[in-house]
Amino acid sequence: MHLFALGVNHTTAPVSIREHVAFHSESLSLALRDLTAHRPVKEAAILSTCNRTELYCNTDDPQAALEWLAEYHRLQPSSIQPYTYTLNSHDAVKHAFRVAAGLDSMVLGEPQILGQMKQAVKIAENAGTLGTLLHKLFQKTFAVAKEVRTTTDIGASSVSMAAASVKLAQRIFGDLKPLKVLFIGAGEMIELCAEHFAAQQPAAIAVANRTLDRGLQLAQRFDGQAILLADLPEHLADYDIVITSTASQLPIVGLGMVERAVKLRKHRPIFIVDLAVPRDVEPEVGDLDDVFLYSVDDLAQIVQEGLGNRQLAAAEAETIIDVRVDNFMHWLETREAVPTIRALRDHADRVRRHEVEKALKQIARGEDPQRVLEVLSNTLTNKFLHAPSHALNTATGTDREALEALIRQLYQTL
The missing domain is CATH 3.30.460.30 (Glutamyl-tRNA reductase, N-terminal domain)
Structure with missing residues (x-):
């Protein structure tokens, strides 16, 4: 293995x-x-x-x-x-x-x-x-x-990614109470983030998800509303903070979508944390003015607090x-070592069965049981000790010394 x-x-x-x-x-x-x-x-x-x-x-x-x-x-x-x-x-x-x-x-x-x-x-x-x-x-x-x-x-x-997102938003905006927060996705990470942001009592919370039922189930826990992910382009401009973490294999927040949102917001800043891997937000979004885009790697410095x-x-x-x-x-x-141990035991068991069968046949023919058992025990002893005895007798020099020490260890002899 x-x-x-x-x-x-x-x-x-x-x-x-x-x-x-x-x-x-x-x-x-x-x-x-x-x-x-x-x-x-x-x-x-x-x-x-x-x-x-x-x-x-x-x-x-x-x-x-x-x-x-x-x-x-x-x-x-x-x-x-x-x-x-x-x-x-x-x-x-x-x-x-x-x-x-x-x-x-x-x-x-x-x-x-x-x-x-x-x-x-x-x-x-x-x-x-x-x-x-x-x-x-x-x-x-x-x-x-x-x-x-x-x-x-x-x-x-320990400062979690969710807590780090809140801290970073506070550094940019200060008080979060007047702000609107949008969560994209409805998985475990988004749920943790929603709990942290909800504690700051923002003006509004919404969840965008592929299925409305699941999004609504999470949003209602925080007195929020839910929207379909397909409707995101129409609503993105309404939110100051966007936290996204979905399982999408392709970006769902594109450069054009954010450009339109910034224009509608009349250049009021928008804070985006992309916690997804693969990323939910096209990296080029971070180059836009009035957009603060952070990935999981960007949060590393904040999460070191309390280190x-x-x-x-x-x-x-x-x-x-x-x-x-x-x-x-x-x-x-x-x-x-199991295969070697198993092979060793199998070999010993084959020898044992062979000699026991011979002994039983001798007893069946009327031979003295005591003499048969004596022969059986001597034969088994000789066969089990033949391999180490032969190896020890044929070894020379340092090989013999090492083998002798090993055999003493194995059989626990002086």
């Missing part, structure tokens, strides 16, 4: 690269089956968030998995290779533990990643691409994340993780 973790994240690749290798949750099952069916990949799980796309694999050829990642997204492998990482065995296990514990996140200690990883594992289980190795890895990963959360203050003073306290907790968490990684690697090394 060969465990690898590979992919890209916010520390190795900008959002302009990450968005090209992101997976929509609805396509993950199909992608996993494709990966394991046509590549030398025995097991696989894919974690795809706004900050990372990672493949956790049981494979002998991690390069083939990276090539698949590029080809699946219709990219040349060379176009993403400078941004990718490949972690093997011990490093892959430690990486999984750190990701789940929030130590590898843009927001140190943020809790959302654990739920995202659990969802990724659930999808892989349903797709049938998890085996013994990855199942054990993620089972241990979630246990370690829970231990870190309950025994350290890693989540204390000092969390870094102390992170040091404690790293210690916990190092111990748990060693435990997992011991289990993994034990698993790797």
